[in-house]
């Protein structure tokens with residue numbers, strides 16, 4: 238058991254506090270005591286307990302009131318609260334639940350029962366904290382990825398908002414193809430980061446207003462390999478590599494960087510290739526206006542079996558002809 242775990246025992250009756258202390262002391266937690274509601278709130282704020290054992294009937298602020306106060310506190314709000322009460326009636330329990338109680342223990346308190354309940358609640362609470370840390374970590378990762386994409390978008394005006402649009406459409410299309418739910422998040426991250434390798438391409442090529450020379454194209458075409466080198470060591474992104482690494486491969490084997498052909502191209506990259514070209518065609522470029530949907534659909538169809546996976550092309554065109562995307 239974590240030695241830093243601390244329990245706040247709130248009871249106006251000294252004999253009850255002593256009883257709880259004698260029953261819980263052997264579990265090895267730090268026990269703290271409060272004699273009334275105001276004292277309980279002050280000590281909860283000061284010590285941030287892992288569990289509060291709370292008497293209902295106390296002079297002044299009663300247990301319900303203490304519980305409501307704690308639940309509305311932004312820091313303490315989630316702390317487990319167990320009511321210790323002589324009231325075993327339904328009405329008191331309902332009122333306690335409405336106030337935000339997690340559990341009840343009826344007085345006179347049985348030693349084995351309270352120790353078992355305390356252990357269980359602390360274990361569940363530890364799991365809750367782990368989940369919270371996990372969620373915070375996920376958010377931090379997501380923010381980092383978004384930061385990279387913003388950094389790239391800021392340099393490459395042509396792709397402004399392109400990353401977010403293709404990410405959204407890739408997710409929708411991937412769902413249509415029947416990709417498993419647990420793989421969708423990897424696909425989404427891959428789409429978001431598809432051109433992240435362009436971070437390694439210099440400004441004079443990336444921002445060049447006119448057409449690129451052959452030498453400049455050679456450098457531009459290094460971006461999938463750059464992405465692989467950048468992302469591969471990051472374990473968290475290992476399942477999202479397919480799109481950044483393989484989105485310029487073509488079905489007939491004439492793409493880059495590895496000239497992969499047909500089914501050898503990862504499925505996610507084949508999905509993305511259609512979406513990427515579709516979005517580019519529907520966007521204004523300095524050298525041409527955005528195409529109409531009909532013209533873009535004709536282009537996608539004409540390149541089925543050469544650039545694009547023929548089965549995915551049919552699915553994509555069907556999805557687009559439904560017109561609600």
Ligand SMILES: [Fe+2]
Pocket residue numbers: 431432460484485
């Ligand atoms: Fe690209």
